[in-house]
Structures are given as structure tokens and as C-alpha cells.
Amino acid sequence: MRVFVTGATGFIGSAVVRELLDAGHRVTGLARSDTAAAALTAAGVDVHRGDLDDPGSLREGAAGADGVVHLGFVHDFSDFAGACATDLRAIETIGAALEGTGRPLVMASGTTGLAQGTVGTEEDTVPPNSFGMVRARSENTAVALAGRGVRASAVRFPPTVHGRGDHGVLAGLIAIARQKGFSAHIGDGTNRWPSVHRSDAARLVRLALESAPAGTRLHAVDDEAVPFHAVAAVLGRHLDLPVRGVSPDEAVAHFGWLGNVAGLDVPASSALTRKWLGWEPTGPGLIEDLDEGHYFAG
Template identity: 65%
Template sequence: MRVFVTGATGFIGSAVVRELLDAGHEVLGLARSDTSAAALTAAGAEIHRGALDDLDSLRGGADAADGVIHLAYVHDFSDIEASGVIDLRAVEAIGAALAGSGKPFVNTSGTLAVTPGRAGTEEDAGSDGVRRGDSENATLALAERGVRPSVVRLPPSVHGEGDKHGFVPSLIGIARAKGVSAYVGDGSNRWPAVHRLDAARLYRLAVEAAPAGSRLHGVGEEGVPFRDIAEAIGGLLALPVAGIAAEDAAEHFGWLSAMVALDNPTSSALTRQRLGWRPEGPALIADIEKGHYVTD
């Protein structure tokens, strides 16, 4: 299968490219810059020049492939609504190119948009108007237009060596700056997590065989107490660990404040059953304790 991959040189995307190539697939990677193009060539993938807001390039990449995996996203926390609109337009362009083809289209969403406070499942619908919720629902609706769409929902922590811009390195940076590794309240709220290589394998399985209209949860651990995460970071940096009041979260965590107190346990039982996916990578706390987050 020849797979068009957006976000192909990112932390997760580069692992997906490697997973696809190792499984015998061909990869056509979206490249916005010469640096990205060089990375794709070095990996053994083909280059497709373009960008997420270049809809003609997205349509061209989809037309030239047997399937699409969409990982790219404009992470602009100063204008979350605009980021969501760019992503939705990209999904619509790819969907239009694939309509009537029967080709697979695997999009990316997040578990944080799924029913906080109880264990979310693959049967929970995405929330309209919530960041990636609109593009998630637009993707799955393509099943009615002759596409085999699926969505991989990723947890807030997709961890592993080489993670430079995810939530874990952000929390480490905040702890260093503040001199304390903090959690909100008693820190009992839970974050799901998955190792990067396990997530990459799920994307491959999805593009190969996910049923049309399926939601998939790339979750290796259903819920890690946030206090455990803070304690692991504190141990890594030799910093004190402390709880802070909810009203102080914005000052301490900045842009992450809306997420650090969320209780987001998420099940991946149906995903494992549907695709035979079995996470094998290190758990989040063990991965933090390895030390690569401060030595990479």
C-alpha cells in the first residue's frame, strides 16, 4: 500500500513512517520545508511538497496514494479555534479527494475531548465544536461517501525518547522554572498514556484494516494519577513535589492549566479487540524515570 502521511517528520509521524516502511508499505510524506524533505528521504520515504493550509497539495497527496494517515496539526495555543478550522478544512480536502474510492483515511484526535471523569470508550462520540471534535466527526462521516475512515484518539501523553514538545517535556520545563513539580488538589485525576512506538503500530493497523467509521483509542495505560507523574518528574529533577490549589493552577502551569486537573481515564479494550493491538512499550512513569527526558 502507498500511504500519504501528513506530519510525517514529527515525533509520532516519524515513528509511523518507520512502522509503515518496515511492514512493506510505501510512504509519501508531506514536506513543508527542505529539512523535512531531507528527513523523509533519509528514512526511505517519497516526498510530497505542501502544507496543511495548502489544500491543493493535500488533495494531490491523497489522489496519489492508496490511503491517508493524517497527523499534522497547527498547535497554536494562542488561537485554538483557528487551529481547529485549519484542521477541519484539511480533512474536508482529503475527504473530497478520497470520496468514492474505498480508500482508508486515518485521522487523529485526542482523548481529552471524551467524557472527562469516567472511563471513555471508543463508543463515545466526539464533541462538536471542541478542537479536533469537528474534524473527527467530519472524518467518520466520510463512510457515507465511499471512504474507509477511522480516527485514532491519542492520550495527552504520547511518550518516548525524542519527545521534545509534548506534555511531559512541557511539565518538566515548568517544574524547572518554578522550582517545584506540582499537581492540582490531591493529584488523583488520571491521564491515559501510550508509548510512541505502540501508537505508531496502531496507525499501521488502522490504515490496513480498521472498519469504516471506527474510533480507535491509542491508549496503553488507562489512567495514570497525575500526582504520580509529578512525583516522577520531581525525582528526575531532584525537586520538591507539592499540590497547589485549583485557583493557582493558571499562574503555575500557564497554557497547560486547563488540562493538568482533568480526569481523563480512557479504555482501549475495543481497539485491542478489533485490531489485535497490544501495547508493548514502557509505561509512562518507567519511561520518565529512564532519564532520557533530561539527557536527549
């Protein structure tokens, strides 16, 4: 299969690219810079120059492919609504290029927008009028493409996709702990996060591309419910720092932009995903991966 991938040089995207190549697919990656183009070429990927804000390049890349994996996202949390609007336009553009072809589109979404305090499933949707709807519009738009002749599916990633080379949430928490002199959780830290290893997430994306039914929402979740205080404890142990709670009112001052998500209680299940696609995670769990120590090197 000829697969067009946006976000192909990212932490998850680069793992997806390797997974696709190893499975015998031919991959073309969207590149907005010379650096990204060089990285794709080195990985054995064809280069398609363009940008998420360039509908012409997205349309051309999608139209020339047998399937599309859309992982690109503008990670500008100072204008999250603007980043989500760009994502929505990208989905609409790609969807229009694939309409009526029956070809697959796999897009990246998240579990954090689901209702708090209960174990979210693939059949749950983001509550209307919630903040999570800002991002969920892209997911809903993609899934609706099933009614327009596109085999579209949404892979919901947890807040922690972990593994070597991760510069995301966990790396941010480690940097904050080092700066503040202690590893923190909010309140008693009993709020729960799901997680998945990068290799397992990449394999699920491939499986979704190859065989997910149209209109499917999938959960890239291994650990369903890791208490945040357990993560804080591992960080404190490896950094030789004390562990203590901060109040919800102190969360943003302590964690910065992560303060808006560090206190979320959003466990999630992947039981239906495993049933539908035969996906079984094999990578280390979150605590095990942290305990390997690579997050704390350097």
C-alpha cells in the same frame, strides 16, 4: 500500499513512517520546508511539497495514494480554534479526494475531549457544546466519510504519547518544574490521564490503515488512568525537587497553556480497539518510561 502521510516529520509521525516502511509500504510525506523535505528523504520517504493550508497539495497527495494518514496539526495554542479550523478543512479536502474509492483515511484525534470522571471508550463521543467540540469536529467529519465511500477511522491519542525524543507535554512539565523549583499537581493530583508509548501508537496507526472498519474510532491507550500526582512524584524524584499541589485558580499561572489540561480527569480504555484490531501494547508504561531517565538527560 502507497501511503500519503501528513505530519510525517513529527514525534508520532516519524515513528508511524518507520512502522509503515518496515511493513513494506511505500510512503510519501507532506513537507512544507526544505528541512522537512531533507528529513523525509533521509528516512527513505518520497517528498510531496505543500502545506495544510494548501488544499491543492493535499488533494494531489491524497488522490495519488492508496491510503492517507493525517497526523499534521498546527500546534499554535495561541489560536487553537484557528488550528482546528485548518485541520477541519484538511480533512474535508482529503475526504473529497478519496470519496467513493474505498481507500483508507486514518486521522489523529484525542481522548481529552471526552467526558471527565469516567473511563472513556471508543463508543463515546465528545459532549455537545463542550470546549472539546472545537477539535472533535474534525473527528466527526472524518468518521462520517464512511458514508461517502471512504474507509475512514480516527485514532484518539492520549495527552501523553511518550518515548525518547518527546518534546511535548512531559517535556513541558519538566521544564516548568525546573523553572518553578518544584514539581506540581493540581489539588490532590488524583485526576487521571491515559498514556501510550510512541512505538505502540505508531503500530496502531498502521493497523488502522490496513484493516480498521469504516467509521471506527480507536483508542491508542496503554495506561488507562495514571494519577497526575504519580507523574509529579517521578518528576520531583529525578529532578531532586519538592512535590506539591497548586490550587485550580493557580493552574494557568503555574503551568501556562498546560494549566487548562493538567487538572483534567480523563481516563480512557482501549478494550474495543484491542478486540477489533488485535493491538497489544508492548512498550514501557508511562512511569516506567520516565524512570528510565532519558527525559531528564541534558
